[in-house]
Amino acid sequence: MNKKFDLIVIGAGSGGLAAAKRAAKYGAKVCIIEGDKIGGTCVIRGCVPKKLMVYAANSRKNILNSNGYGLTHEQLSFNSKYLLKSIRNEVDRLSELHLNALEKLNISIFKGWGRFKNKNELDVITSDKKNILKTISGEKFLISVGGKPIKLNIPGSEFSWSSNDIFELEKLPKSILIIGGGYIACEFACIFNNLGIHVTQLLRSNNLLNGFDLDLSSSLKETMKSSGVRLIFNDELIKIQKKEEFFDFILNSGQKLNAESFLYAIGREPNLDSLNIQELKLKMNGKFIEVNEFNQTNQSNIFAIGDVVDRPNLTPVAIEQGRVFADNFYGNLKRSINFEYIPKAVFSNPEIATVGLTEKEANNLYGSENIKIFKCKFKPMSDTFKNINSKCLLKLVVNKSNDKVIGCHMFGDSSAEIIQMASIALSMGVTKKQFDSTMALHPTISEEYVTMY
Ligand code: NDP
DSSP states (O other), X not given: OEEEEEEEEEOOSHHHHHHHHHHHHTTOOEEEEESSOTTHIIIIISHHHHHHHHHHHHHHHHXXXXXXXXXXXXXXXXXXXXXXXXXXXXXXHHHHHHHHHHHHTTOEEEESEEEESSSSEEEEEOTTSOOEEEEEEEEEEEEOOOEEEOOOOSTTGGGOBOHHHHTTOSSOOSXXXXXXXXXXXXXXXXXHHHTTOEEEEEOSXXXXXXXXXXXXXXXXXXXXXXXXXXXXXXXXXXXXXXXXXXXXXXXXXXXXXXXXEEEEOSOEEEOOGGGOGGGGTOOEETTEEOOOTTSBXXXXXXXXXXXXSSSOOOHHXXXXXXXXXXXXXXXXXXXXXXXXXXXXXEOOSSOEEEEEOOHHHHHHHHOGGGEEEEEEEEOOGGGTTSOOOOOEEEEEEEETTTOBEEEEEEESTTHHHHHHHHHHHHHTTOBHHHHHTSOOOSSOSGGGGGSOO
8 A cells, every 4th residue: 555645536527626626726635536537527428528519519500590691501511420529639638638737736646446445545446346556545535426327227228328428429320319308318309400310309207307497498398399309208218129220119108219329318326336335334315425514424534526415416516515625624714505596507409597496496485476477488589580480588586575586597599608697696686676777788688687577
């Protein structure tokens, strides 16, 4: 055994990197263990490559819809091989930047997977789990290993893709079945559809994006349908048959589908299998590691952040948990995390973005008689000359008793950018009166937020 570290971070994703860097800046002797590229889900196979694909898909859609501006295109071709390669190059560049930043801060990097020996020692093992590369000891440990996609437990699932696999493909398929109705399913359904791929999306419930404000998810449903995504609700995949060039799918209702490929987007779970946390007797909360407000587990020197704890599984939340952990335990600051107004976006086309309470949540919390709803739905000017059948939607949820805006929701282009700014106002306790007395910026979509009476 060698070296004793102040902090051993397991997993170099957004949260782990943020914690390691901040702790090292305070002077802690830090190491980070990662078996994959540095960057984690967000950088390597999530938010970043996905958003690059969104730009590509939206560009194609805009070009195809530009005749109304007098712009014609003889023939538009799409080389998915080129796009995927460009995305991988960009991901490698970003991963390299993170690596350089770690090296500059003298953070030791161990390539391999972490497996606890006991609460003070950890083996760094090879991915086949057969060999121990080294054993390290530390004063504190931070578990930031993230999540992994869930697959249905039915024969044939081994041929499925998860969102992880998409960015490793050589080229994109001509048709795809997407199972699920959450973030990943809706985002990829829109991306693939706008790249000219035939998309069928299969949902077990009667709505997509459960948990989001119903007006937003209904608006997206209408738009996706009219833009060519085939949506099948209230049904489930029960059988997969592999044919030479495509798959046959049999649904619970008896309906048969086929596509060249299929993608599971039915949620993710903590990636804890190889950590040997049983040895630590960590208290669990279902599949998640239980932590207190300081992200501390029941073993006082072991902490957990990000997708392994039962908090919104979003990159900025993991980063904030990592930074607050380092500030508290190495910077001696007394910081806590404000989970109240977390803005969220689904990068569908158009985007959905939201902060605060949905109408349903506000009704449950305060009673519908104590809530005021303001909303407007209209065709945005940017679509005037386009053959697009989609209306944007803006919605405010207001608490009647104090006039505070407690929910701000949007479906439309750039809604993620707009809601990020609105979240500042909501977290400061903005009132509807203050929205109304704000000068509009014309002509924009979001000016409607300050003119809704
Ligand atoms: P989500 O939790 O968003 O959605 C899961 C979907 O799968 C739901 O529609 C759910 O249906 C459905 N589902 C669950 N189990 C089954 C099953 N057994 N059979 C059929 N359908 C099923 O998960 P995702 O995988 O889309 O995303 C994982 C997480 O990644 C998100 O929760 C989010 O935290 C993060 N993420 C964030 C993004 C962003 O910020 N833009 C983008 C992508 C991911 P039902 O509604 O009926 O339960």
